Amino acid sequence: xxxxxxxxxxxxxxxxxxxxxxxxxxxxxxxxxxxxxxxxxxxxxxxxxxxxxxxxxxxxxxxxxxxxxxxxxxxxxxxxxxxxxxxxxxxxxxxxxxxxxxxxxxxxxxxxxxxxxxxxxxxxxxxxxxxxxxxxxxxxxxxxxxxxxxxxxxxxxxxxxxxxxxxxxxxxxxxxxxxxxxxxxxxxxxxxxxxxxxxxxxxxxxxxxxxxxxxxxxxxxxxxxxxxxxxxxxxxxxxxxxxxxxxxxxxxxxxxxxxxxxxxxxxxxxxxxxxxxxxxxxxxxxxxxxxxxxxxxxxxxxxxxxxxxxxxxxxxxxxxxxxxxxxxxxxxxxxxxxxxxxxxxxxxxxxxxxxxxxxxxxxxxxxxxxxxxxxxxxxxxxxxxxxxxxxxxxxxxxxxxxxxxxxxxxxxxxxxxxxxxxxxxxxxxxxxxxxxxxxxxxxxxxxxxxxxxxxxxxxxxxxxxxxxxxxxxxxxxxxxxxxxxxxxxxxxxxxxxxxxxxxxxxxxxxxxxxxxxxxxxxxxxxxxxxxxxxxxxxxxxxxxxxxxxxxxxxxxxxxxxxxxxxxxxxxxxxxxxxxxxxxxxxxxxxxx
Amino acid sequence: xxxxxxxxxxxxxxxxxxxxxxxxxxxxxxxxxxxxxxxxxxxxxxxxxxxxxxxxxxxxxxxxxxxxxxxxxxxxxxxxxxxxxxxxxxxxxxxxxxxxxxxxxxxxxxxxxxxxxxxxxxxxxxxxxxxxxxxxxxxxxxxxxxxxxxxxxxxxxxxxxxxxxxxxxxxxxxxxxxxxxxxxxxxxxxxxxxxxxxxxxxxxxxxxxxxxxxxxxxxxxxxxxxxxxxxxxxxxxxxxxxxxxxxxxxxxxxxxxxxxxxxxxxxxxxxxxxxxxxxxxxxxxxxxxxxxxxxxxxxxxxxxxx
Numbered sequence: 074x075x076x077x078x079x080x081x082x083x084x085x086x087x088x089x090x091x092x093x094x095x096x097x098x099x100x101x102x103x104x105x106x107x108x109x110x111x112x113x114x115x116x117x118x119x120x121x122x123x124x125x126x127x128x129x130x131x132x133x134x135x136x137x138x139x140x141x142x143x144x145x146x147x148x149x150x151x152x153x154x155x156x157x158x159x160x161x162x163x164x165x166x167x168x169x170x171x172x173x174x175x176x177x178x179x180x181x182x183x184x185x186x187x188x189x190x191x192x193x194x195x196x197x198x199x200x201x202x203x204x205x206x207x208x209x210x211x212x213x214x215x216x217x218x219x220x221x222x223x224x225x226x227x228x229x230x231x232x233x234x235x236x237x238x239x240x241x242x243x244x245x246x247x248x249x250x251x252x253x254x255x256x257x258x259x260x261x262x263x264x265x266x267x268x269x270x271x272x273x274x275x276x277x278x279x280x281x282x283x284x285x286x287x288x289x290x291x292x293x294x295x296x297x298x299x300x301x302x303x304x305x306x307x308x309x310x311x312x313x314x315x316x317x318x319x320x321x322x323x324x325x326x327x328x329x330x331x332x333x334x335x336x337x338x339x340x341x342x343x344x345x346x347x348x349x350x351x352x353x354x355x356x357x358x359x360x361x362x363x364x365x366x367x368x369x370x371x372x373x374x375x376x377x378x379x380x381x382x383x384x385x386x387x388x389x390x391x392x393x394x395x396x397x398x399x400x401x402x403x404x405x406x407x408x409x410x411x412x413x414x415x416x417x418x419x420x421x422x423x424x425x426x427x428x429x430x431x432x433x434x435x436x437x438x439x440x441x442x443x444x445x446x447x448x449x450x451x452x453x454x455x456x457x458x459x460x461x462x463x464x465x466x467x468x469x470x471x472x473x474x475x476x477x478x479x480x481x482x483x484x485x486x487x488x489x490x491x492x493x494x495x496x497x498x499x500x501x502x503x504x505x506x507x508x509x510x511x512x513x514x515x516x517x518x519x520x521x522x523x524x525x526x527x528x529x530x531x532x533x534x535x536x537x538x539x540x541x542x543x544x545x546x547x548x549x550x551x552x553x554x555x556x557x558x559x560x561x562x563x564x565x566x567x568x569x570x571x572x573x574x575x576x577x578x579x580x581x582x583x584x585x586x587x588x589x590x591x592x593x594x595x596x597x598x599x600x601x602x603x604x605x606x607x608x609x610x611x612x613x614x615x616x617x618x619x620x621x622x623x624x625x626x627x628x629x630x631x632x633x634x635x636x637x638x639x640x641x642x643x644x645x646x647x648x649x650x651x652x653x654x655x656x657x658x659x660x661x662x663x664x665x
Numbered sequence: 666x667x668x669x670x671x672x673x674x675x676x677x678x679x680x681x682x683x684x685x686x687x688x689x690x691x692x693x694x695x696x697x698x699x700x701x702x703x704x705x706x707x708x709x710x711x712x713x714x715x716x717x718x719x720x721x722x723x724x725x726x727x728x729x730x731x732x733x734x735x736x737x738x739x740x741x742x743x744x745x746x747x748x749x750x751x752x753x754x755x756x757x758x759x760x761x762x763x764x765x766x767x768x769x770x771x772x773x774x775x776x777x778x779x780x781x782x783x784x785x786x787x788x789x790x791x792x793x794x795x796x797x798x799x800x801x802x803x804x805x806x807x808x809x810x811x812x813x814x815x816x817x818x819x820x821x822x823x824x825x826x827x828x829x830x831x832x833x834x835x836x837x838x839x840x841x842x843x844x845x846x847x848x849x850x851x852x853x854x855x856x857x858x859x860x861x862x863x864x865x866x867x868x869x870x871x872x873x874x875x876x877x878x879x880x881x882x883x884x885x886x887x888x889x890x891x892x893x894x895x896x897x898x899x900x901x902x903x904x905x906x907x908x909x910x911x912x913x914x915x916x917x918x919x920x921x922x923x924x925x926x927x928x929x930x931x932x933x934x935x936x937x938x939x940x941x942x943x944x945x946x947x948x949x950x951x952x953x954x955x956x957x958x959x960x961x962x963x964x965x966x967x968x969x970x971x
Contacts (some may be wrong), residue, residue: 148873172880180877187875192868197890197965206886207876242966258876 089184091122094265094298095144100158102139102148102322112585113139113153114322121266126299127290128313130306130328132345132547133518136322137302143168144300145185146440162266181211188271191250194243195474200254201239207258226257232286249280249401253287260291266271268290268300273308276613278574281431282618287314304547307348307577307620310334311628318342330624349553350577355604358584362660365438366566367535368424372489373397373432375419379642392641393419396432396594401536405560406569408583408600410576410615414641416592417572421538424570425455437535453483456529458531460541462521466513472507472524473499479531485641498527502557526557530565538570543578555582568642574618580604585660588612592641593652598661608663668963670955677951685737685940689730692936699934703746720746733940742944743937745930752941755876755925760945761920762832767916769842769905772901774849779893781850782857783884786892789862797854804851809856809910813844813917830919841918849903853896896964901950901957906931908946 095312102114114136121127129137141147143155145295146167160167162183167175179185187193195203204223205216220239223545230253230526243251252272259267269288290311292299301312308636309316309330312411316333318325326339337343375394388627395415397522409417423430434441441451456479459465466475476495480486486494496506502523522542529537539558543551554656556576562569573579579586580600588595588611596609617629643649652664700717701708708716717723721732736743742752759966778801820840821829827840841939864870873887910926919925923942930938961969 076799145875147871176877176879179875179876187868187872189868193872195873195887195891196870196967197894198887206878206882210877210882244967255872258872609826 083188085182091124093125093397095121095300095426096159096161097140097144098159098161100140100143100160101156102136102143102153103156104153106152110156110321111219111378112156117158117319117322118323119317119324119327119451121298121300123298124292124296126289126301126314127299127317128303128309128315129317129319130309130345131319131325132304132549134321134401135319138270140319141270141302143302144268145179145183145265146170146172147179147185169606177211180207180259180264181262182264183266183268184262184264185268185270186255186259186272189545190248190255190275192483193255194251198203198242199239200241200243200246204254204258204261204662208261211262212467212604213367213462222261223257226261227254229260229291230254230257232257249437251274252280252284253503256284256287256291258664260295263295264297266300268302270302270551272301274305276301278483278576279412280616280618281308281612288312289581292465293519296505298304301623305620306346306548306622310622310624310626311620313624333497334622336625339608344549346622348549350548350552350575351622352577352616352619354602355580355599355601356584357601360402360405360584362400362405362521364402366435367403367405367437368401368570369432369433369435370400370420370424371435371436371516373430374432375416375422375423375428375430386606387645389556389642389644392592392643392649394423394430395641396591397587397592397594398650399597401570403485403535403568404562404566405584406571406582408571408573408579409584409589410573410579410586411589412574412615416641419592420589421457421540421570421572424538425457426451430540435644453532454535455484455538456534456536457534457538457540458522458525458542461526461608462518462545465525468513471510471512471518475524476509476531479528485532488566494531497525499531500551501561502527515551519546519554519602522554523547523557526554526561529609532563533566536568536570538572541574542570542571544573544575546644551578558582576604576615588615591639593664594665595652596662597655598663599659602657602659602661604663606657608657608661637644673955673958677955679950680951681944681947685734685944686730688940689944692725692939693726693729695845697754699936703935706786707909737944742941745938746935747864747933750899752937755938756927756941756945758925759921759926760790762920763911763915763924764958765838765841766902766911766920766922769838769878770846770849770907770910773842773846774796774853775896775900777846777850779857779896781854783861783889783892784862785854785858786865787884789858791907794858798858798863801851801854804847804849805855805858807847809844809848809913810917812847813841813914816840817917830917831917832921841914841920844917845907845914849909853899856896856899857892860895861888864888864892867891879934890964894961897961897964898957900960903955904953905946908949 097117097119099113100117101112103110103112117140119127122524129140131137139148139153144160148154155168158168162178188556199222203219204220204226204420208214208219223239227238231617232238232250232253238246246254260385272288273284276284285308288299291297295298301308303309313330315327315329318339320335320341323343323650326333326337328338333342333345336345373394374396377391377393379391380386380387381388389466397420399407404406409419409420422428424434425430426448438450445609468471473495476498477491480491482496495509499506499509504520504523513524515526522654546554559568559582571579571583583600585597585599586603587594588603588609589595590611596603596607596612603612604616655665656662700713700720700722704713705717721729733743742756743756744751748755753791781797781801785794787792817829817840820826827836831837853910870883870887911922912928914920915922915924923945926938927942930942
């Protein structure tokens with residue numbers, strides 16, 4: 074139906090010679106609030122050339138996602154709207170087009186993929202229908218012909234068993250597979266422009282690697298212009314031809330990717346690049362590992378039963394954690410790293426007694442008991458800081474009450490001494506004491522995480538378990554929170570159990586590291602040992618998969634096709650093989 | 666699937682057993698004496714004692730209940746004290762009318778509730794939304810006999826659009842169905858509104874729009890099938906609510922269903938009929954819930970049969 078020639082070949086010409094497909098001119102996006110009209114994006118201009126990959130980089134609140142939604146005509150109505158400016162595509166101003174005309178462009182010539190693959194697909198509709206529906210909305214064709222097109226699209230995104238996928242529902246696929254389906258929907262009609270809004274942020278690092286490779290190949294093969302919206306400078310370095318850096322709704326800097334990384338012009342860009350944790354050879358630990366460990370875990374095992382059938386018998390078991398051993402020493406940051414489903418969070422939950430477990434957990438040489446009285450004492454020694462600080466703080470309590478609550482629960486001190494303690498902790502984590510009477514929603518993400526840290530510190534714990542505690546934060550905020558944690562550790566002599574999926578953060582923050590895969594540790598050692606001399610192939614794969622914030626570094630070779638994490642679910646009676654370890658020396662163990 | 670149904674049927678049998686025990690016990694403890702009703706006021710103590718012995722009402726509770734249960738297992742619901750007819754015959758003659766009324770009410774509450782909820786969600790924060798939610802609030806809070814009488818007065822007496830009462834044609838069905846369904850319609854419109862607002866915020870709606878689908882298609886093909894899921898699960902519970910409602914609605918409209926039968930039986934302490942109607946109602950509720958659960962299973966592929 075569209076008159077343009079989508080299959081026109083794109084010769085690899087110099088960026089400047091390529092025709093412009095999309096042009097944003099003096100774009101202003103505003104939101105109507107009770108306090109009046111507030112600008113969200115101001116005076117943004119840029120051009121997108123055919124076949125080019127343009128990254129729009131920035132932290133939360135930079136307006137990068139709003140810009141992409143404005144191009145799609147999908148700004149959340151009625152409050153958010155394009156206040157002025159033009160978005161020129163194919164000689165037309167998209168901001169002036171009526172909805173019906175925009176509908177014809179959307180999905181056909183400009184396509185979009187989103188961040189969260191788990192929720193981006195309709196849960197009650199088959200994959201095949203979701204694909205063919207998009208195709209038939211733009212090109213009238215028989216159901217059978219659309220199915221062939223859908224199948225081609227699924228093959229193009231390198232999804233295994235594409236025939237079967239057509240009949241499946243989204244919940245039957247993993248996150249990485251679902252993101253491939255979303256991409257397949259986007260590319261099915263070979264659009265001129267594809268907007269990818271944080272397409273790999275929610276994915277595991279090895280899956281991210283595959284999806285990035287896929288996006289790059291598709292853009293090249295189809296001559297598609299790609300707008301890549303991301304907060305991750307590693308992804309920018311690997312993917313982009315040109316980069317737009319945005320901050321608080323304004324364009325900070327625009328440059329070809331090599332120039333941006335080698336000679337960033339603006340202070341904000343420089344600061345952004347310097348906050349990005351980089352991977353190298355690991356860091357040496359100064360922790361004394363000859364003393365009695367603070368926490369000692371032996372043969373820790375956590376399984377969940379899956380029941381079914383008429384009699385509700387156990388039919389299978391999830392082997393979340395399978396006989397793992399490690400020690401955490403006084404003053405040490407011990408990191409557990411791995412992809413989703415590897416059991417790293419389950420270790421934390423077992424340690425704190427939140428899930429039943431087998432095996433021995435000792436605290437300062439004494440067996441940890443789980444009766445009510447002991448459990449209360451245990452919580453004094455161990456506190457947790459979670460991933461999502463907004464969800465971890467009760468929105469109906471003031472932050473002062475939240476920080477005092479652990480002291481109230483454990484009946485420590487008087488009202489006055491608790492208030493003093495809360496004020497002291499607030500000062501310490503870098504928040505003013507005047508903030509104590511405010512509510513969680515009045516703070517930014519980074520500040521909320523500081524509040525969670527203050528609450529964890531209230532009981533003077535010996536161990537703080539930080540489960541993905543900095544993963545949801547912007548890089549510059551992440552850097553300051555990590556600095557704070559580092560200072561606090563030195564000051565209070567605590568230990569950390571630091572659980573993360575982010576290899577670069579772990580490398581720079583941890584003294585010792587355990588790499589987990591399918592409920593077991595595959596490699597354990599100091600940061601220098603694991604990152605400087607990785608022995609296990611899974612550790613190597615994780616390290617290779619992490620995007621590296623340097624565009625001059627060659628892109629690592631392809632991994633295997635569409636690898637999915639194996640399942641830790643086994644039928645009753647079967648147990649996973651327990652890994653055995655080989656010592657590389659000085660506490661560096663690797664599974665054989 | 667089959668295992669699921671078998672499991673649920675076993676559970677249902679236990680529920681019915683419990684219902685029968687509790688109802689039987691309540692009727693046993695009731696201060697009203699069925700024998701007095703049968704014998705009449707002028708009966709001599711000997712006659713009363715005779716009838717009591719004849720009906721086995723002089724036996725201890727356990728014996729009475731065991732005997733009832735024994736008959737029940739053989740499909741015998743006993744005989745009415747006053748009408749001298751098999752309870753099963755009485756119920757069988759009345760049940761179709763009640764089921765028809767319930768069907769009408771379900772259609773009415775789904776059509777009204779879903780439409781109102783969807784429109785309110787799409788027009789959120791406007792006068793339309795406020796008006797619809799006000800209407801649903803009235804639907805939820807108005808007592809059924811008031812609604813019924815009001816309906817009769819306006820649509821049957823004044824406007825004469827529908828017959829005043831009775832049973833037989835589609836026109837007879839309209840007013841009782843609306844009266845019985847209006848409570849559910851109020852509930853559903855509220856549930857549907859919040860569920861719809863929730864669904865419209867979901868990522869997959871944005872994906873559907875990014876595909877270039879028209880608004881109507883996004884609404885009907887993507888939003889509605891997801892927003893309706895919590896309602897499907899509720900329909901089973903409704904059957905229980907209806908069972909209470911039909912007693913009132915059937916009396917108001919002279920609808921010859923088991924609600925009327927039950928009402929008359931309660932007035933005359935006709936225990937076998939009360940027991941029979943209660944058990945049939947319990948069956949209907951159990952079946953209604955089972956059907957709703959199976960429907961949810963089909964509507965939502967994420968639910969696993971357990």
